[in-house]
Amino acid sequence: MAVDAVIFDIGNVLIRWQPEIYYDATLGEDQRREMFAEVDLHGMNDLIDRGADFRETVYDCAERNPKWRAAIRDWHDRWLDLAQPEIPHSIRLKKALRDKGIPVFALTNFGIGTWAVAEPAYPFLKEFDRHYISAEMKVIKPEARIYEMVEADCGIAPERLLFTDDKADNIAAAAARGWQTHLFEGPQEWAARLVAEGLLTEEEAA
The missing domain is CATH 1.10.150 (DNA polymerase; domain 1)
Incomplete structure (x- = not known):
């Protein structure tokens, strides 16, 4: 898909x-x-x-x-x-996707106050096509409602979304809605998945 x-x-x-x-x-x-x-x-x-x-x-x-x-x-x-350090390879992957014109969203359990601290410290947090921040949505992962809200806002069919998260319950909840998913266990494996999906070349994912 x-x-x-x-x-x-x-x-x-x-x-x-x-x-x-x-x-x-x-x-x-x-x-x-x-x-x-x-x-x-x-x-x-x-x-x-x-x-x-x-x-x-x-x-x-x-x-x-x-x-x-x-x-x-x-x-x-x-x-x-x-909340540190940043994970450089993951940041490069995000940038590589956007450089190719692939929409990249953030879906995160984050507070309004913690986001206000994090965003100036980590400028790459500004570099998403859409942000879905739990505190603004008043619901957290893995509750089904947060995934429903993402779908309704972006207008993309669930089966055409690819989501990575480090928590198995968050991944399971997304998969239950038909999202494509990847349990994040390190940037190398995530890079390989993006290559396998044809989204990035091996060079772009390095």
Whole structure:
């Protein structure tokens, strides 16, 4: 089936998103494990991705967990240290697709506040034909509604969309709607998929 648009997730596809790495460096692995066991930080982040205020949500969580107050506040105050580095090969692939005139969209679980921090720091985030940001849509992956909203907005048949994401449940939800999908496990494999689909040559995908 032909591909009319390629859709990229952002976290762990274009930018590494593994907050545990930051906290391993700042707290040590044992304390990081203890904190993550006691505090649902990823659940907190889901609220932000659904549209909750970035600073207020993080700081409220910090106040509810005074033992970890300073570390939790870092989720807001040092967010760019949590969301780094960029993944250069993936960025090159995105650019190569757009250079060939292939529409490239972003579909990402991202907060309004976190996006406001990320976009100036990572200029390539501006370089999509369409952005689908969960906090603006008030729904997150893998809920079916977010995929429905993308389809309705772009007007492209589901089977002509190719979507890559690092989370299997997000991929499964897209596939259930008929999207073509690729579970992102590294840029080399994603590059090979784009070549196999005839979207890029091997040279363009290097």
